[in-house]
Amino acid sequence: MSYSDKVIDHYNNPRNVGSMDKSSNDVGTGLVGAPECGDVMKLQIRVNRDTNVIEEAKFKTFGCGSAIASSSLATEWVKGKTVDEALTIKNMDIVKELSLPPVKIHCSVLAEDAIRSAIADWKKKQETTKPVAVEAK
Amino acid sequence: MTLTSITAKPAPEETQTCWSCGSMRASHFCEACGKVQPPAPVDYFTFFGLPRKLNIDVALLDRDFYELSRKLHPDLNARAGSQEQEWSLQQSSRLNDAHRVLKDPIKRTEYLLKLEGVELEEQSKSATEQARVTGQLKKQVVPPDLLEEVFELNMQLEELRAQKKMGEDDPALIEEIGRQKLELEEKHEALLEELKKYWKGWDALIDRQLARQAVSQEERKQVRDKMVDLLNRRNYIRNLVRDVSEVLGD
Missing domain, CATH: 1.10.287.110 (DnaJ domain)
Structure with a gap:
């Protein structure tokens, strides 16, 4: 099996590697794993609270080339999207874009999981930090 | 003979x-x-x-x-x-x-699970598809604290690799990673012991079946799921032990 050019490109020049402050209110963090191969992927998003647009995305993945390329691509794709738009990204979109072979499909699954999980974390933070309406006496 | x-x-x-x-x-x-x-x-x-x-x-x-x-x-x-x-x-x-x-104890278990209809390679994918349909957050097949641990140790390993490239080793970091390696190996042993416990449970079901006693699908599923869970966790531990050994050079 050989990697496609796009995978190699993302692997050699991964976009948006890094991390953001996990405790920050406008940052959502997803930490997910693929038990099939023991890969682990962290993906973080910074969301504009007024527009719900993902303005920044970072990732760090420990795994094979396909897992790194999938998460790198995922950060590129979510940037500029609203959280709801980002939720429509499917693993098969990633498979097509990177021409992943069947044995590497779980890498794209991991990336989709990471997006969902980061958004869920962000949403949870928004619920808990929402200003509580003061009940009129 | x-x-x-x-x-x-x-x-x-x-x-x-x-x-x-x-x-x-x-x-x-x-x-x-x-x-x-x-x-x-x-x-x-x-x-x-x-x-x-x-x-x-x-x-x-x-x-x-x-x-x-x-x-x-x-x-x-x-x-x-x-x-x-x-x-x-x-x-x-x-x-x-x-x-x-x-x-091979692990390959044998994986093979049996496959015969029993478990798609070890597909479990993550099908869980994701389910999450997509229901809009619920996918239940991670691996416990979050293990993922956390795996991630942190990988960060440390990366740091140590970078240091080694520069020709400088931080003895404290090496000691810390070495300590974690021992812990991982113990965990690995414990997982295998636990797996053998479920082997026993599984074999007991087969014995009952051979003796033409009723075995419910639920009973089979329970033991099967436990074994799947253990194998999943083991994959992480095994990879970590391998990577740590590689970086520490032993």
Whole structure:
């Protein structure tokens, strides 16, 4: 099996590697794993609270080339999207874009999981930090 | 002799007549004339005449393996008709596969789970598809605290690799990683012990089945799911131990 050019490109020049402050209110963090191969992927998003647009995305993945390329691509794709738009990204979109072979499909699954999980974390933070309406006496 | 123990108890549906002499035959050879038989489409357990149990006497398995290897070796059947030679070649190759999988405790467990319909490779994918449909957050197959631990240790390993490249080692970091390696190895051992506990549970179900007692799907599923969970966690630990050993250079 050989990697496609796009995978190699993302692997050699991964976009948006890094991390953001996990405790920050406008940052959502997803930490997910693929038990099939023991890969682990962290993906973080910074969301504009007024527009719900993902303005920044970072990732760090420990795994094979396909897992790194999938998460790198995922950060590129979510940037500029609203959280709801980002939720429509499917693993098969990633498979097509990177021409992943069947044995590497779980890498794209991991990336989709990471997006969902980061958004869920962000949403949870928004619920808990929402200003509580003061009940009129 | 061990071979008779294998050839004497073929699964009933596998029993046919010998292509050569017409006598009833067992799995690999004709009982009457000893000719190699065409390979039957059976699972690895059946190939060795074993029930689908996880506790296996590996010494006995090895003995049967060598015995069968000798008898099935294509060279021995070189002067036989080309059809027989072809069969012994196919049987030999299947024998090697079956032996390699069954002698290894993890491969054996994975194989059994596959026979039981568990798609180890697909579990993450199907859980994601389910999450997509229901809009619920996907239940991670691996506990979050383990993921956290795996991630942190990987970060440390990366730091140590970078340091080594620069030609400088941080003794404190090396010591810390070495300590974690010991912990991981202990965890790995503990997981294997736990797995063996479920082997016992599984084998007990098979024994009951062989004794024609009722075994519910729920009972099977419970033991099966536990084993899947253990194998998943083990994959992470195994990778970590491998990576740590590589970085520490031992």
